[in-house]
Amino acid sequence: MAFWELLVRLLVATFCGGIIGIERGKKNRPAGFRTYILVCVGASLTVMLSLYLAAMDPTWREIAPSLLRSDVSRFGAQVINGIGFLGAGTIIITGNQQVKGMTTAAGLWASACMGLAIGAGFYTGALFGCVLIIATTALFSKLESFILARSRNINLYVEFEKTEDLTKITTCLHERNVRIYDVELSKARQNDSKYPGAIFSLKLPKKVSHAAVVTEIASIKAVRTIEEL
Numbered sequence: 001m002a003f004w005e006l007l008v009r010l011l012v013a014t015f016c017g018g019i020i021g022i023e024r025g026k027k028n029r030p031a032g033f034r035t036y037i038l039v040c041v042g043a044s045l046t047v048m049l050s051l052y053l054a055a056m057d058p059t060w061r062e063i064a065p066s067l068l069r070s071d072v073s074r075f076g077a078q079v080i081n082g083i084g085f086l087g088a089g090t091i092i093i094t095g096n097q098q099v100k101g102m103t104t105a106a107g108l109w110a111s112a113c114m115g116l117a118i119g120a121g122f123y124t125g126a127l128f129g130c131v132l133i134i135a136t137t138a139l140f141s142k143l144e145s146f147i148l149a150r151s152r153n154i155n156l157y158v159e160f161e162k163t164e165d166l167t168k169i170t171t172c173l174h175e176r177n178v179r180i181y182d183v184e185l186s187k188a189r190q191n192d193s194k195y196p197g198a199i200f201s202l203k204l205p206k207k208v209s210h211a212a213v214v215t216e217i218a219s220i221k222a223v224r225t226i227e228e229l
Contacts, residue, residue: 005121006048013037013044013118016130017111023138024104036111039086043079043115050076051120076116083112107137152204157186158217159197159225166198168220178213179203195224 017040018033025032087105110133117126158169166183173180181201204213210228218226 009044009048009118009121010041012123012126013040013115016040016114016118016126020107020111020130020133020137023134024107036108039083039108039111040115040118043076043083043112044119046079047076047116047119050074079112079116080109083109103137107133152206154202154204154210154213155229156200156202156214156217157197157225157227157229158200158223159195160220161195161222161224163196165220165222168222169198169200169217172216172220173200173202173213176208176213176216177205178208179205197225199229 014037017036017038020040021033021036024036087108110129114126114129114133117123117129160166160169163185170180170183179202181203182199183201184199186197186199202213204210214226214228217223
């Protein structure tokens with residue numbers, strides 16, 4: 001592979017990984033600009049290493065005929081498996097049992113796949129993939145928020161003064177014809193909080209918005225904290 005071809009592939013990997021990382025960095029995600037560049041460039045280098053080994057295979061077999069033939073796919077396969085370790089480090093479970101970081105982990109995995117494509121010289125597929133990854137993380141998040149805001153199902157985390165105050169909250173919900181699927185007592189969201197908390201799984205009736213239910217519960221005197229999950 002020519003020097004300029006190597007350079008172009010690495011620069012394309014840096015550019016594509018960087019623009020995805022910038023979008024994630026703006027949202028203060030665990031993995032940002034530099035992380036995405038490193039993942040994409042590293043994956044690209046891995047595929048180029050595989051191609052290099054395949055190109056050198058005839059030469060090495062002349063020197064040592066007993067050498068096994070190189071498999072150009074094995075390094076790329078290990079990247080796909082290994083990126084899961086990095087992605088797992090971005091996933092956290094908050095004090096109110098909310099899972100965060102799944103999109104970041106999936107973005108890292110997709111960025112690694114994009115780097116593999118760039119390293120193999122499959123620029124068209126890599127660039128289309130880059131556009132779709134950015135659209136998914138940046139544009140589709142607004143569509144997701146729009147859909148969730150109109151969903152009839154909602155999860156709320158509520159902190160209150162005493163465990164007995166659960167009755168006040170459930171009574172308030174029943175008065176608004178809100179169906180309670182489940183109530184799970186939970187630890188306080190913050191370690192220094194002295195108030196008990198609970199996660200409510202609810203189904204709202206038609207024409208009752210998320211904001212209306214949150215406002216109604218927040219108006220209860222015993223409620224200290226409320227958050228939609």
